[in-house]
Amino acid sequence: MLARTTTVAFEGLEARAVEVQCAVSPGLPGFSVVGLPDKAVSEAKDRIRTALSELGIALPSKKVTVNLSPADIPKEGAHFDLPIALSLLAALEIVPLEPVARTLSLGEMSLDGTLVPVSGALPAAMKAAELEFALFCPESCGPEAAWVGAAEVYGAPSLRAIMDHLTGSAPLTEARAGRIAATEKGLCLSEVRGQEKAKRALEIAAAGRHHLFLLGPPGAGKSMLAARLPSILPPLTAMEALQTSMIHSLAGTLDEGGILHRRPFQEPHHTASVAAIAGGGKRARPGQISLAHNGVLFMDEFPEFPRGVLETLRQPIETGEVTIARANAHVRYPCRFLLVAAANPCRCGMLFDAAQACSRAPRCGEDYLGKVSGPLMDRFDLRLDVPAVDVADLRRLPEGETSDVVAARVLAARERQARRYEAHPEVTVNADVSGELLREVTATDADGEDILKRATDHLRLTARGYNRLLKVSRTIADLAGSDMVRRHHIAEAVGMRIVTTAARSD
CATH class of the missing domain: 3.40.50.300 (P-loop containing nucleotide triphosphate hydrolases)
Structure with a gap:
């Protein structure tokens, strides 16, 4: 019997979908995980075997093979425990195949089947929403993942709770987004x-x-x-x-x-x-x-x-x-x-x-x-x-x-x-401005051009230093509510670029 489910592997902020395939076939008894797993993923089989034993489930005397596809993506972290366990249970026909195939899950598993919190629940929930899958995760990760809103998120305390949900004997309630505490007043x-x-x-x-x-x-x-x-x-x-x-x-x-x-x-x-x-x-x-x-x-x-x-x-x-x-x-x-x-x-x-x-x-x-x-x-x-x-x-x-x-x-x-x-989505603040747009938004009058020239000569500004001086001048003008960058805005920016022993850098 071949069963499939989905989890994720993280590459920076990107959560890449990984299909977890589990086959239970005749052959020498064994449990192997393939598909470029790291040490933590390879050890999942021991945690899963013990957890299933604690739940009264014995593995058959057959060959169990778990493949993590695509095989060229490194699989790192203990969050693969839960999807491997779910695919194995589906392959053993203990839980139905179809619901497992339409879920994305992550979570580390204790030896008694309790789910341990893992990192990355939020980007995993975004991937689940993209695939239109339900997400299963440890109970304490549910409020985090539920913020995405576009996916069904179920936070479960244990593997047994997920099994009961999938078989319909005790459905889980969807996780709710965590409450944001009132921001402290902080330092003034x-x-x-x-x-x-x-x-x-x-x-x-x-x-x-x-x-x-x-x-x-x-x-x-x-x-x-x-x-x-x-x-x-x-x-x-x-x-x-x-x-x-x-x-x-x-x-x-x-x-x-x-x-x-x-x-x-x-x-x-x-x-x-x-x-x-x-x-x-x-x-x-x-x-x-x-x-x-x-x-x-x-x-x-x-x-x-x-x-x-x-x-x-x-x-x-x-x-x-x-x-x-x-x-x-x-x-x-x-x-x-x-x-x-x-x-x-x-x-x-x-x-x-x-x-x-x-x-x-x-x-x-x-x-x-x-x-x-x-x-x-x-x-x-x-x-x-x-x-x-x-x-x-x-x-x-x-x-x-x-x-x-x-x-x-x-x-x-x-x-x-x-x-x-x-009209420029790549720019959010003045520090991001460059090129022709910088020259356009920092247009100044003759007095402003004069002080810019004198500041450039006196401070021996590099091209980068000159552009940064313009950006600061634009911000000072924004604070003053001015559409044009004027002489006194530039003068203040120049005064903010000099320190006693560091003037050497320009």
Whole structure:
């Protein structure tokens, strides 16, 4: 008897359909799994045999062959347990063939038949909807998968529950999409005393998704500022929420609600490896830059990251996509993030304080920031000094604008950009603009052209630096509600591109 069912193999965000074929035929008793399975998939036969025994089902003294088709796709992960078990039960005529053939399933199985949560339920549900199949998954994965809405999703606690459903003795109820908890108020920008220029830079960065580099001594408030950036970003759109949630589903980091309801904020430690930042490992999992897709990637102590990690960022920053190369495949993940990098001016951090600076100043600052290459520094649209706030001023300075007030301006600027680029689906914010469209949307008057020319000559801007200056100017004009980029918009953009010891990079 030959039985078929369907599951998925993951290649980046894509869930590729895999047909699970099971044949029970005369021959020497045995249980084999073929079709390029990894170790976890090969071990499924032992888990399944024991689980069926616990359910009172003994395998016949025949040859059991499971084929995972197409055979040239690597099959990785324990989520193949459930589809293999269902195809075997159908081949043994314990459950009906036709319903099993019209289902897509995934789930790891314990030795007693209990289903264990697995990653990737959301993209699997999208594939099930595309194929017009029902989806079976572990009970705790049901709320996540049910967000797709276009497929029947059944979250089951065990293999026995699915068997009872398929035979009609105890039908399962369809899973419901998880409830999204109310978003916490979070950190407020008003808690930052002083640092008005840095707060303005955060607003510009949020409005146009411009990468930001903060340079300042320890305790100046760089991390405090970065932590409050999510509070002024606009909410996720439905498409952004779905795409970002799919990445986190594959990484196994989704909230209990089953879908992201706030923009991600990733802050890797400076000891992180290339695979941790860009993605990789045995199963080519998404890294920090992909987990920060549509959100913020904050890299504190930026020069302390390994040189290889920093250089890995260059291409993803430009393309919004990272490619993980393998011998038999290339896995791609989206990674359009807002990068915020923070650094001390030197290793001791006291370069600008003559009383505390080390004996190597100012050479120590040049050596320290020299770890960040010129081409990588050139990719930061906004760069500014964050000087230390005098302790006496912390009590004296009044609270500034709240995050809600700033977020309203950011949202208005984003809406202006959405209307402007409505005919260009590949462009969502000013940071994405290039080519002829950039020149068109950044048209300026004679005074603006004059300051652009002087800034280009004075800062020795590269072509990339020049274009990024135009993009920031366009965002500043959007925040001001101006259709044209004017002289003072460009002047502010120029002022946001100079830091004391990093001016060398342009």
